Amino acid sequence: MAATHIFDAPPEGVAADWTMPQNWAAFTPEQHETWRTLFDRQAVALDRYACRSFLEGLEILRRLKPGVPDFAELNALLKPASGWEVVAVPGWIPNEPFFEHLANRRFPAANFLRPPEQIAYSEEPDMFHDIFGHVPMLTDPAFSDFLVAYGQAGLRAEQLGASDFLGRLWLYTVEFGLVVEDGELRAFGGGLMSSLAETVSALTAPEPKRIWLDIERVMRTGYHFDRLQQTYFVVAGFGELLRATEETDFASVYRKIADAPALEPGDACPGDVAYEGRLPAGPADGEAAR
Template sequence: MMEDTHVLDTPPAGANADWTIPQNWSQFTAEEHRVWDTLFERQAKLLPGRASNAYLRGLDVLKLSKPGIPDFEELSERLMKLTGWQVVAVPGLVPDEVFFDHMANRRFVAGNFIRRADQLDYLQEPDVFHDVFGHVPMLADPVFADYLAAYGRGGQRAQGLDALKYLGRLYWYTVEFGLIAEPEGMRIYGAGIVSSFAESRFALDDPSPNRIAFDLERVMRTEYRIDDFQQNYFVIPSLEDLLRVTVETDFAPLYRELATLPDVPVAEILPGDAIITNGTQAYALSKR
């Protein structure tokens, strides 16, 4: 789940032991499909020139035979052929051990509900639009697909090392809010940005946030907020570099080291940071 949000201790009624539920695509209403179509059209127009090449290539996977919210069976069939991943429906946020088990086995859990028409711009709990439009296109990329599976395996190990706080930050600043340096310029690949009409512009265009070259230890020390725009974004040089540092790092001694270091507050710059954009922090100051 990777958020400080309470979930049930046991699967809710109607869910399987692994918290999955039938998607029951035919039971979505015409209004729910219209909400998806509205969100999809708005973001699809905005993202060219902003989203990463990998994301835009993967977005074609969502162009399925049915209108509205994608049918997970059809979507999973396409993904399986590309990277071995599938999408499974869950009723909402799931416990960490369930989340990591699905991810380690290349099953991406997606909420089986969609926001209302009056919630287009923000919903705290991830819905099917965030989960599928935001995350699934990147799962069609073989390198990122391997990264997320490796992350799931790492999460299973981190549970026994009391290190989920640090690993959660890595997920936040890569999978959810990551930027990538591409030959054409800085681009978005994090699901929390590409699925947000406002933040997909803020993350690249606004002078307020810091944009910092990715460093594994630095990222895992950095606090974050789930209810506002980010004030530090971390920029990877490539998906290959992100995967490499994940699979080549021995995380156990890194977790021990992190436990001796202070957390880094949101928006703070450290002396050793490789700064790409030194933000004005105007947005953060305006919220005080």
């Protein structure tokens, strides 16, 4: 089934910048129950696998009333803690307004929640993915500044026709990134945080490649939308991720790789430096299926 929350122009009730009223009162008891089930399941399971910044930032969501977050209540806690605010959007939005929001510390969150029959896996990023998966990381200062720098780079990439290359950096860091903490690998990407099965695979399975982050390499690498990634990129810390973003001349990288063949997600590449440090212990029998 194809994603349904994709628009070419702002639909009725959506502003020119693609924001919209959340209309929190319209969410149903069933949707609030779906949120509570998802939140309770993921928050407990990820304690073994998520990075420290995510687990600390999750406390903001714990302070909200149970059920689908009221963005006004969330922003009253988030903005003083991080400088960020969440804005409701109808789903996938075009690149330019997405980058503009990030550059101004506004995080776009889909204003719909997966139905109960998709509780284990949503076919498109929904509110749970956007809020649970990403908002806790906004409280980390270095990661927060990285997102602003990414938004600014995105606006420049739009002018250069290079947004697809930059999008790969988003996928392999903000969605599926891994970080080393206290000598052990931890997850921080929102696509991992909202999928326990992929988190466990990314951190403990023998099959995936785990490679130290190289921006040019990332920008050449394709990714999967419909199955687990075969390659994950590792950073030593969020300060390093921010520095790499600020110090890289993205325009030069775009020119260099413009005519280079894309790498398939599982390909090896000359120059890859594999992460060979400690991995977390694998799950107990049946745990990854939760």
